[in-house]
Amino acid sequence: MLNPQWLRSFIALVDTGSFTRAAERLALTQAAVSQHIAHLEEALGQLLIRRPRQIELTPAGRALLDYCGQLEGAERQLHARLSDAEADAGEVSLITPGSIGLALYPILLDLQQAHPGLVIRHRFAPDPEARDAVLQSSYELGLVTLKPDDPRLAFEPFIEEPLELIVPAGAQVAGWDDLSRLGFIGHPDGQAMATRLLSRWFPGNPGVRALPVHGFINQIGLILEPVARGLGFTVLPRHARLAFARQEAIRVVAGEASVVDQLWLIHRAEWPLSARAQRVVAQIRQVCTGNRA
Template sequence: MFNAQYFRTFITLVETGSFTRTAERLEMTQPGVSQHVRKLEHYLDKSLLERHGRRFALTEAGRRAYDYGLRLFTEHEQFRHSLDDEALDTGECRIGSPGSVGLMLYPYILGQQQMYPGLTVSYSFAFSHEIVADVLAGRHDLGIITEPVRHPELDCSQWHQEPLCLVVPADFAGTTLSELMGIGFINYSDGVNHAGALLRSNFPDEFRSMSQFRRQGFTNEVAMVLDAVARGLGFTVVSRLVLETSPWQRQVKELDLPVVEHESLHLVTRTSSRVPRRYERLLEGFREQRLRERFGYSDGAPAI
């Protein structure tokens, strides 16, 4: 029968190198330590120690049992701390988002994980409808989506907005809608909606629909769309998060436009579950960082 205490005794024995010191540390008798080791060997059906009088060496099975025991108790402590919904610095974070926000949010969260080793992160990049399905199935505690959703089992609220950028090749000299039509449009999953919103606001007398534009290609990975623009194949409209994290940002440029439109990001969670406070701190910290970068201040609005 599995007994975690036998593993704990064995780990302590390996670390102290002595049955006597193990007994003292665990407040046991020395025969009790020996009995735990024998029972663990019986449970695993393997010899864990090569005994040489009062000294011992680990067998191959003993080394593997020691490594497994360390992982076992580390995961146990992480699990125990993860049950504390009020803890800010410990626990698992299971988040899904589109690439447009994840390209910057995920590195930010990894930085927080470096500062607070008690945090663990499971982060998935996916389309909004996949994220919604994963939240409903319990695979994510929290999802970030680009369009609000209504569902009786979900709570959805706006979290953050990022400006949309009209991005053209670096050598593009045009400024008019007809000149943009001349180079064509590079599409991605949210491309048509974003481009339509931005062009409609800035060219109200000329813009009718995105069908006016020759389609120069499509990619389902927003992180790659600026590669096509950098090669001079057309223009696109992306979130500023995408532009700022792109390796091709020096090979493209953003056209200045008088009217600013935004990509709205929404948080989605299950109505039946309470999101631990560590999520709130992560999301608010990222949001405030973005506001400082853009405006030099934070508006202090709550994240969730």
């Protein structure tokens, strides 16, 4: 097992970029930090390329840095598991898709204000990243759109999230030509979402790729801004629309056939949720299920 002090010196060196600053951070001598790095390189191979005023990690150095991150995650999980009974204090970590994340984050902040001992760590991420983060114990809770099939994950239905066709408030959409006239506001999942919804509403349409594109934005909280300004239409999950501040400037087009995603709550199957995580889940479920308009 690698000496923890050697690893602390390595992390400090990577963070500061300097043997001198690393030594100051750790209250050690520069010679001690150099010796710790030399021990690591003796065990693992060259970790650093030393340049004037710059330190560059080798592939082995990057691998060691990843290993240090895994150790840190394991330590967080250990502290969380040792304090599972505390419902009002400690860290709650949650990783979710962006749409539902926009709805959840204010709820999480309200909960943290009511219980100042809680520390909320929330990240927006696509399904593969969320699943891997929970598997690696970087996050205790996750929400994903695809039902997991990994036996290491416990999962349960959390909430359904419909896709919505969203247009400027004054726009009328009676057919494909109206969408073509408005133009599409793209986003990273935009074409896939629009294809799923519009193929049901307008069978035989020439396809989303045939629509003129009037903009693209990769920040989910900003996707509806060009729609509100009359620059085009888009397709988003409902919670992304509900989180938009200027509801009066947009309109949801009604359709006969709905497309609904089931969101799944996941956590590691090997241990139960902490009391504080159970509190968070109960709170966000209550608010989300009561806010479906």
